[in-house]
Amino acid sequence: MEKTITNDVLQRNDASKDLLTISDLTIAYHSKKDRLLALDHTTLNIEKNSLIAVVGESGCGKSTLALAIIGLLAMPPAKVETGAINYKSVNLVDLKENQRRQYRGTEIAMIFQEPLTSLNPVYKVGDQIAEAIVVREHRKGGREIDPDIQVMQKAYKVNTPEIPSRLPRIRRGATARILRNEVLDALKRVRIADPEQVIDRYPFELSGGMRQRVMIAMALSQKPALLIADEPTTALDVTTQAQVLKLMKILMDEVNTSILLITHDLAVASQVADRVIVMYAGDIVEDAGVYDMFSEPLHPYSKGLLSCIPSGSKDKTRLKPIPGTVPNLTVEQVGCKYASRCPNVMNICSTKKPRLIEAKPKHKVACFLYGE
Amino acid sequence: MESNTTQDVDGNILVTRNLKKYYPIRRGFNPFSGGGKRFVKAVDDVSMAVPRGKTVAILGESGCGKTTLARAITLLNPPTSGEVIFDGQNITKGKVNYKKIYREMQMVFQDPDSSLDPRLKVRQSVAEPCKGLLGREDANIDQLVMNSLKAVGLSEEHADRIPSHLSGGQKQRVAIARAIAPQPKLVILDEPTSALDASVQAQILNLLLDLQKNFKLTYVIITHNISVAEYLSDLLIVMYAGNVVEYGPSSSVISRPRHPYTITLIASAPIPNPWKRNLLNTEIRGEVPSAINPPSGCKFHPRCPYAEKICSEQVPELREIAPGQFVSCHFAEKTSMGNIPSGNAMTSVLGDPKN
Numbered sequence: 001m002e003k004t005i006t007n008d009v010l011q012r013n014d015a016s017k018d019l020l021t022i023s024d025l026t027i028a029y030h031s032k033k034d035r036l037l038a039l040d041h042t043t044l045n046i047e048k049n050s051l052i053a054v055v056g057e058s059g060c061g062k063s064t065l066a067l068a069i070i071g072l073l074a075m076p077p078a079k080v081e082t083g084a085i086n087y088k089s090v091n092l093v094d095l096k097e098n099q100r101r102q103y104r105g106t107e108i109a110m111i112f113q114e115p116l117t118s119l120n121p122v123y124k125v126g127d128q129i130a131e132a133i134v135v136r137e138h139r140k141g142g143r144e145i146d147p148d149i150q151v152m153q154k155a156y157k158v159n160t161p162e163i164p165s166r167l168p169r170i171r172r173g174a175t176a177r178i179l180r181n182e183v184l185d186a187l188k189r190v191r192i193a194d195p196e197q198v199i200d201r202y203p204f205e206l207s208g209g210m211r212q213r214v215m216i217a218m219a220l221s222q223k224p225a226l227l228i229a230d231e232p233t234t235a236l237d238v239t240t241q242a243q244v245l246k247l248m249k250i251l252m253d254e255v256n257t258s259i260l261l262i263t264h265d266l267a268v269a270s271q272v273a274d275r276v277i278v279m280y281a282g283d284i285v286e287d288a289g290v291y292d293m294f295s296e297p298l299h300p301y302s303k304g305l306l307s308c309i310p311s312g313s314k315d316k317t318r319l320k321p322i323p324g325t326v327p328n329l330t331v332e333q334v335g336c337k338y339a340s341r342c343p344n345v346m347n348i349c350s351t352k353k354p355r356l357i358e359a360k361p362k363h364k365v366a367c368f369l370y371g372e
Numbered sequence: 373m374e375s376n377t378t379q380d381v382d383g384n385i386l387v388t389r390n391l392k393k394y395y396p397i398r399r400g401f402n403p404f405s406g407g408g409k410r411f412v413k414a415v416d417d418v419s420m421a422v423p424r425g426k427t428v429a430i431l432g433e434s435g436c437g438k439t440t441l442a443r444a445i446t447l448l449n450p451p452t453s454g455e456v457i458f459d460g461q462n463i464t465k466g467k468v469n470y471k472k473i474y475r476e477m478q479m480v481f482q483d484p485d486s487s488l489d490p491r492l493k494v495r496q497s498v499a500e501p502c503k504g505l506l507g508r509e510d511a512n513i514d515q516l517v518m519n520s521l522k523a524v525g526l527s528e529e530h531a532d533r534i535p536s537h538l539s540g541g542q543k544q545r546v547a548i549a550r551a552i553a554p555q556p557k558l559v560i561l562d563e564p565t566s567a568l569d570a571s572v573q574a575q576i577l578n579l580l581l582d583l584q585k586n587f588k589l590t591y592v593i594i595t596h597n598i599s600v601a602e603y604l605s606d607l608l609i610v611m612y613a614g615n616v617v618e619y620g621p622s623s624s625v626i627s628r629p630r631h632p633y634t635i636t637l638i639a640s641a642p643i644p645n646p647w648k649r650n651l652l653n654t655e656i657r658g659e660v661p662s663a664i665n666p667p668s669g670c671k672f673h674p675r676c677p678y679a680e681k682i683c684s685e686q687v688p689e690l691r692e693i694a695p696g697q698f699v700s701c702h703f704a705e706k707t708s709m710g711n712i713p714s715g716n717a718m719t720s721v722l723g724d725p726k727n
Contacts, residue, residue, distance in 0.1 A: 242640035
């Protein structure tokens with residue numbers, strides 16, 4: 001019964017603009033004593049060629065969501081308890097690890113907060129990007145493969161089903177030249193000024209902004225349909241952040257990819273996103289287009305978050321922080337998780353959990369203030 | 373800002389004159405080789421004044437020397453040259469009475485996770501500096517500790533916890549309580565909210581304002597967050613590559629920045645307003661220069677849209693361009709900020725939350 005429903009949904013979505021749909025996804029982290037509910041029956045869709053920002057404070061489940069989509073959750077302790085992640089009529093949750101690997105990187109790519117920890121410190125930047133390109137060509141299989149690349153594959157012994165055991169080195173020979181040109185193109189695409197130089201540098205020799213651009217180059221060299229960016233600019237300075245965000249926005253159209261931007265910064269989301277999703281304690285509490293979200297936030301938590309952003313001077317306004325703290329997610333929550341901090345709390349809030357409903361066209365909110 | 377403008381001005385609790393902090397670069401493992409030949413000029417000739425009871429924010433990107441400046445002022449890393457005059461006394465000259473200085477000048481460090489001892493209870497952590505400064509046996513210490521914990525909004529119950537049993541916001545409160553326990557006059561806060569979530573940040577910012585009012589504190593706040601700087605400070609110092617490039621009343625520096633770097637910085641700060649996507653419309657060139665071998669003349673000239681020949685030849689002096697606003701740029705009169713939206717753009721966006 002359940003299966004047919006999801007299939008129906010799937011077909012409808014394939015015809016529409018949706019690239020990826022998540023339905024009723026529940027993920028919990030289990031330890032000997034506790035069960036921490038990180039994602040609580042989450043439902044969301046990601047459209048083609050759009051930039052969706054997931055905003056929330058630490059511990060709200062936004063990184064769990066990202067890791068679940070790309071399949072990098074450590075299971076155990078994490079466990080997918082209900083729900084599905086549908087991508088191109090495949091439920092990613094059901095896949096075995098070796099099938100899942102076919103999607104990771106090539107179809108869905110990810111960049112992380114701290115580029116220095118995600119780049120390998122002992123390999124040159126160019127070699128690391130080359131690896132991504134070799135893997136991509138390998139995964140294409142025999143179908144549309146370039147004969148030059150086939151030579152290259154032989155040269156780098158990547159005919160095993162696994163990722164090559166050693167990084168390709170891009171220095172000598174005809175195939176190396178092809179590979180080198182691809183790497184240079186990837187670096188040029190992310191507007192690195194002198195790619196010929198950068199290709200032979202180690203990650204520690206680059207600045208933070210350049211490292212993050214290398215990560216983006218590597219992720220996009222796979223031409224993924226979806227790029228997940230988990231706090232990509234949090235470790236960067238504001239001027240560098242502006243450069244990187246601008247670049248991501250431009251590349252999104254160039255490469256024709258969707259971006260899921262995970263951030264704690266509403267201001268960043270407002271600057272680049274098409275759609276904003278606000279998460280609180282494992283729930284999506286609001287999901288709206290960026291203009292709707294900022295002209296008329298509906299959920300009390302979204303409003304609270306916005307009024308926490310300092311603006312102007314202390315003489316004019318006093319900030320209105322959200323009282324209280326985030327609930328303990330290892331304890332079973334009855335009702336709305338925001339109820340204890342909410343200025344508009346009603347009787348029903350402590351007994352029943354609000355569902356995410358469409359309060360206005362394309363503006364979803366999980367709050368009893370808006371019906372149900 | 374120039375040493376002659378701030379010299380002996382009454383009402384300044386802290387004055388620095390031509391403060392420099394250079395770190396020698398050594399080659400290889402020999403601690404004696406190469407020393408004295410090349411330097412990282414982390415703080416290069418900074419003169420500033422902090423009026424009593426006010427808040428001064430030092431704004432800049434990573435590596436611009438703002439933390440080094442704080443550590444030079446507090447003598448944690450004594451300056452290479454220059455003077456620090458605190459409370460009318462030159463603390464960089466002669467024998468230093470650290471106990472006396474630190475009773476009046478305290479610092480809140482960047483990351484409460486690493487500045488609180490994980491094995492000490494909150495009560496002990498807060499008492500520790502008081503014991504050192506007032507004497508181990510001083511009878512008032514318990515009282516001071518509890519008062520300052522209460523002032524930052526922590527209860528008796530929190531006093532017996534260890535840091536790992538506290539949330540990020542509570543840890544930051546403990547760090548602030550520890551700084552205000554000896555009843556200082558000046559508190560230097562290094563990135564007080566950068567590790568915190570938005571809602572907790574707002575709580576801490578309000579707390580800092582309350583403490584300042586109740587205890588008549590003077591703050592020096594080091595931050596890279598422009599909206600935090602604008603919100604808290606009366607005066608703003610913008611640093612770039614070890615130099616002060618702009619200095620003045622916060623409201624005028626933010627609403628009408630004159631130095632091209634300040635303009636860039638303010639233009640690239642994201643504002644929560646999707647109708648004004650300043651971030652995508654700003655053009656920023658290049659990277660922060662090396663502190664070992666900085667560009668000649670004005671250190672910003674390789675990235676500056678206004679740069680001319682003189683910029684690479686001559687170091688610009690800090691000049692008063694508008695009342696109280698000092699700018700170190702040869703073309704400070706010419707710069708314009710384009711259409712940078714004001715920080716108050718938020719108010720119109722948000723409206724009042726329903727009540």
